[in-house]
Amino acid sequence: MRKNYVRSALLVFAALTPTLADAQVASAFKDAKLTITVASAPGGGYDAYARMIARHLGRYVPGNPSVVIKNLPGAGGNSAANALFAQAQKDGTEIGALTGNSIVDPLFGTNPVKHDPSKFIYLGSANNDVYICALRNDAPVKSFAEAFEEEVIVGGSSSAATAAFPLLMNKVLGTKLRVVQGYEGGQAITLAIEKNEVSGVCGLAWSALAASHPGWFSSGFVKVVAQLHAVGYPDLNKQGIPLAINSAKTEDARAMLEAFFSQTVVGRPYALPPGTPADRVAILRKAFADTIADPALVAEAQRLKLDLNPVSGEDVQSLVDKTYAMAPALVAQVKQAISTP
Numbered sequence: 001m002r003k004n005y006v007r008s009a010l011l012v013f014a015a016l017t018p019t020l021a022d023a024q025v026a027s028a029f030k031d032a033k034l035t036i037t038v039a040s041a042p043g044g045g046y047d048a049y050a051r052m053i054a055r056h057l058g059r060y061v062p063g064n065p066s067v068v069i070k071n072l073p074g075a076g077g078n079s080a081a082n083a084l085f086a087q088a089q090k091d092g093t094e095i096g097a098l099t100g101n102s103i104v105d106p107l108f109g110t111n112p113v114k115h116d117p118s119k120f121i122y123l124g125s126a127n128n129d130v131y132i133c134a135l136r137n138d139a140p141v142k143s144f145a146e147a148f149e150e151e152v153i154v155g156g157s158s159s160a161a162t163a164a165f166p167l168l169m170n171k172v173l174g175t176k177l178r179v180v181q182g183y184e185g186g187q188a189i190t191l192a193i194e195k196n197e198v199s200g201v202c203g204l205a206w207s208a209l210a211a212s213h214p215g216w217f218s219s220g221f222v223k224v225v226a227q228l229h230a231v232g233y234p235d236l237n238k239q240g241i242p243l244a245i246n247s248a249k250t251e252d253a254r255a256m257l258e259a260f261f262s263q264t265v266v267g268r269p270y271a272l273p274p275g276t277p278a279d280r281v282a283i284l285r286k287a288f289a290d291t292i293a294d295p296a297l298v299a300e301a302q303r304l305k306l307d308l309n310p311v312s313g314e315d316v317q318s319l320v321d322k323t324y325a326m327a328p329a330l331v332a333q334v335k336q337a338i339s340t341p
Contacts, residue, residue, distance in 0.1 A: 028091065028280070030063030036270075037088075038097045039080030041073040045208055049126045049268050049306060050097040053288075056297045060287035065093075076160065077102035078113045085115035088273040092280035095123065096271045100263035101161060103320060108260065108334050118324040120271040121281050122316040123288040128309040129207065129267030130233040131161060133177075133226040133244070134216075135200035136193060144175075144226040144242050151176040153198045155189035158182065161203035161263075162189060164338040165228050168260055169202070169244060171337035172253045177202060193222065202226070205267065206233055207307035229264055255326065256334050262323045266316045285313040 036054055040046040047069075054067040072080040077099030084096035103117045133154070135141060141152040156163030156179040166177035180198055183189045190213060192198045206224070209216075216222040226244045227236055245261065248254035270288060272281060291297060292310040301308045311319075 027063065029061050029065045029093075029283075032063065032065040032093055034058070034061065034065050034067045034093050034095060035070055036067060036095045036097050037070045037072050037080050037084060039072060039077035039099045039102060042071050045306075046077075046097060046099060046268060047071065048304060052297060052300055052304065052306065053097075053126065053270075053291055055300075056294050057287060057291045060290040060294075062283060075111070075113070076105065078105055078111075078115070081117070081120075082114040084271065084273050085120070090273050090275040090277075092272065092276055092284055094273065095284070096120075096273075098269045098271055100129065100267045100269065103266055103269060104260065104263045104323065107324060107326070107331060108338060110335065110339050116274075117320055119274040120320075121274065121276050122266075122313045122320070123270040123272065123281075123285050124292070124313040125266045125311040125316050126268040126270070126292060127207070127307055128311050129205040129229075129264045129307075130236065131165065131203055131228040131261075131264045132206045132209070132224050132236070132241075133166075133200065133202035133228065134204070134209065134222050134224050136196070136222055137220055138196075139199035141199070141225075142223075144244065144247075147175045147177060147225070148173070148247075149176070151178050152200065153178045153180055154200050154202050155179075155183050155192045155198040156181040156201075156203070157185050157189065160185070162186065162201055163203070164260070165203035168257070168334065168337045169228075171333075172256050173244065173247050173249075200225075203228065205264070206236065211305040211307075228261055230258055230261055252330060256330050259323045259326050259330070260334055260338075262319055265319060266311060269316055281313075288313065 036050050038047050038050045051069055054069055058064050058067045072083060080096055081098050081102040088094035106113045139152055141147050141150055154166055154177050158181045163179055163181050166179050169175045170177055186204050189201050224241050227241055228244050230245055232243050245257045248257055
């Protein structure tokens with residue numbers, strides 16, 4: 001009889017233990033302050049997403065902590081990534097709103113960085129961005145296929161996607177995209193397109209460009225000729241806009257493009273520093289997923305014209321792991337291609 005009583009008591013204790021553990025973790029966030037460090041200056045797209053998420057996230061974290069934003073721009077997003085990696089508290093109270101390029105820069109870039117993206121713990125990505133090549137309607141090239149036969153001038157920002165993407169495609173696929181670098185960013189490039197200084201751009205997000213310049217596409221002034229993404233955007237797929245990756249002639253070529261394009265899939269990643277306890281990671285991953293799906297946030301995103309196509313923390317983690325497992329010889333070829341002047 002006593003043995004049965006002891007056995008029952010142990011079973012009850014085992015059943016209660018996870019609940020007690022969950023309660024302890026939840027209490028850690030009570031009266032806490034979560035800080036989201038944004039890897040860009042106030043007012044940009046990354047900042048807009050982070051502030052929107054901050055307005056809703058606290059309701060889904062046990063204890064309903066306050067959530068504040070801190071901006072830490074610099075080094076193409078790598079300043080914030082460096083700080084998250086080396087300086088952030090590992091208790092779940094510090095979250096990085098990183099840039100997609102900061103996830104691949106340590107692998108493919110030439111400038112030294114102080115973080116290892118494969119060791120971050122990802123909560124998810126707010127959007128699966130699809131980057132595009134877009135050309136004026138009077139450009140000498142009318143389709144992506146013609147870019148293999150005739151040169152076309154595109155604008156680029158040094159050490160940014162608008163330079164790296166076309167340079168990589170020239171090397172890996174054989175396109176003839178002449179990149180004029182030196183523009184300060186996407187806004188300067190779009191102004192150059194309007195002035196006919198360049199014929200187009202390869203390496204801007206479709207959702208952002210369509211929102212900021214809707215008249216370009218409705219009037220036919222600019223046309224999307226290729227998608228720089230492994231899967232593509234549903235509306236562009238319906239229009240028959242080709243995926244650049246499908247022009248790869250070898251498995252190695254496809255692997256290089258797929259790895260470099262991975263920064264668009266995790267376009268707006270949110271991460272915790274290495275060493276954050278697994279129980280807190282689980283709570284924050286669920287809170288992030290619930291926040292992104294919240295009807296009030298979805299409605300706010302629509303008002304702000306912020307595209308939402310979230311990627312789970314587990315899927316971001318898996319993609320980063322796959323990218324960092326790439327063969328060193330292929331990594332070297334990508335680095336050489338995107339550093340070509």
